[in-house]
Amino acid sequence: MSKTKFILPALKSRNYRLFFAGQGISLIGTWMTQLATVWLVYSLTNSALMLGVVGFTSQIPSFFLAPFGGVFVDRFSRYRTLIGTQIMAMIQSLALAVLALTGVIQVWHIIALSLFQGFINALDAPARQAFVPELVEKREDLANAIAINSTMINGARLIGPAVGGLIIARIGAAYCFLIDGLSYIAVIAALLAMTVKPWKVTVSQGNALQKVKEGFVYAFSFPPIRAILLLSTLVSLMGLQNTILVPIFAEEILKGGAEALGFLMAASGVGALSGGIYLATRRTILGIGKLIAIAPAILGVGLIAFACSRYLPLSLFTMLFVGLGTILQIAASNTFLQTIVEEDKRGRLMSLYTMSFLGMIPVGNLLGGFLASRIGAPNTLILDGIACIIGSILFFKQLPALKKLVIPIYEQKGIVKPVGAAR
Template sequence: MNIRENLQPILRALESRNYRLFFFGQGLSLVGTWMTQTATIWLVYQLTGSALLLGVVGFAQQIPNFVLSPFAGVLVDRWNRRRTLVITQVLSMIQSLALAALAFSGHIQVWHIIVLSLFQGCINAFDMPTRQTFVVELVERRENLSNAIALNSSLFSGARLVGPAIAGLVIAAVGTSTCFLIDGVSYIAVIAGLLAMRVRPRQVLQAQAAGSMLKKLKEGFQYAFGFPPIRSILLLIALVSLVGMPYTVLVPIFATNILKGGPETLGFLMAASGLGALISAVYLSSRSTIVGLGKLIAIAPGVFGVALIVFSQSRVLWLSLLAMFVLGGSLILQSTSSNTILQTIVEEDKRGRVMSLYTIAFISMATFGNLFAGTLSSRIGAPTTLVFGGIACIAGSLYFGRQLPALRKLVLPIYDRIGLLEPHP
């Protein structure tokens, strides 16, 4: 009973049936996704031995997000979100099975991977903002929204822990092809969960449906960048994604050339990052209030930057694993806290557009970071590239920290208006 009582605050969003279906279906699918992520970067590096091409593949995965996400955000505010997710998951399944078929045939080439990465990027441009905003429809009690967002991060982080570790073992045993196949099959779980949900039809306001695409797009940009708390959060996430996140595509270089390991080493490094992320996400799930998350957003990028520098200079596995653990944990502290605050303070009719900008900042800015890091690494080396990224993250952390008191004054009245602050005595 004590264990159940202790877990109840952490898992309170699971009281909603629809969210439970979403949570467990996504869990299985995300494990497969992370297996494919790990198998893809390993396969590209084995085929080419090129840091530049690792960056190109990462660029191909994310550039559609950057181009399409703002338009997707407008449409997400208008479309049926469950139906949109079913379509994106079916298309993602097709992409993974196509990758598996090419790999099993033995004729897969880097250009195949780049083309399929572009296709998946187009899918993700619609899938990610839809997924972010759909959570609001699944949680019956608003006070559980922050818990649901943190649980989503726990789910993502748990898959990030399990997926790469399994991928490393599978690659060593039977090769990358099986990872792609497992990923394709795993989409069945999330599609089944979406179809089993009982979701009330969402009322789309006439103001949301009316107006041209460009007008709505401009309105979303003006709203997001005209309100300092949203603008500052988005810019800090964009900075870390641009200069810090590319470490994920450079990990094979450290696993093979610097740590002298193989696919198991890559799996352990990625799993260490996932473990740190999971622990941070569980911590955020256990919080009873969103008050204080701003301080976490200010501190986490600085910690991330220090860990990035340590990882870049490490030549022993245990220290690299520790640095990866801290990298994963600090990244989730920043991204999940930012997501929670944005979802809480944003106006409902602009939620899709703001979350599409969040997707651009968190995911798509890594597009240019991957390409830049791959190019820079081929000239000055991966370790030096990550050192520069770490220094930039520390600088961004310090700047946001100086802004925090002024931002807090703008956000607290919103929290008070929607009933998230303790009543005044």
């Protein structure tokens, strides 16, 4: 019963309940499409490099455009922005479905539509991150809302690939795209059902480039934020290459096909869901720095073990740690940044976080695809795991100095009392 108290505070807010329900349905479709895309690309080309290229095109707009997306999100209604991005994402998924169902789909279609989705994400991701505080009625429920968000995303990550793998094996990847396109109806309906306060238009001095620069200076002049963003960049660059290389393991190394691919992705989802539930039930923000430090090491060990496995049950077990390490890193970093950021810079900081997280994935995908085509997928993931462990060690060494800078902010915001901070 005590755990329920810590899981449910954010869900007491009506708008957050609507967001949770709509996103939960839509995200299952999103994960199905992600699985179907990599499977379709690999079945069309049989090329590790092409997997990297498609992953690159779907995310690279986030790297270049996210900072400007953050400026947009700080100036305009995040609510209306999200309605627009969800409608465009629905059109993108349905276009993939039509091309696949009619049998005319080619790799260049997938690349072009992945690029379009990347442009949508460059605006959608910072808007979504910055919108969460508007959904909860009590400020103290924010950390819980972010943790529940992570649980929801990874619950979908568990269900989506498992169902997607079965659908691909039985009736084909096209139906994954179709279900995803239709699932956006749920999130759009949920957004339209919300009662949102009118957006206050802020008159700000300076053009977009000046605002982007201001956001960079704010983030990188404060060591704790800078350290989080750099660690996130490393994890996204090296630690998340497994997402585009898993089809190679499922098909060639484990000889399991689409169903094995779905189970591997689902196993990662189980680990991530466990991490999300753990974060949702934490009572305090204190100690989150240690979690952020340990998470890349968990991910790194999981990647190395997965790369060395040639036995499906063992591979499924190692993917639990890959998912756990990934979500602890992403969600704990998100919670920390959302907790300490100044309100007028929230959109810009979350866009920089998007840039370090989503924006570096495409470079990692391209690098991973290139390395896998040269030294093989297993050796590539071993290198990735070593890089994550090194990043974990370096961040852990900085932790005491970073903590001294953060505690005064927690005291100022009333998150911790001075006596508790001293302890």
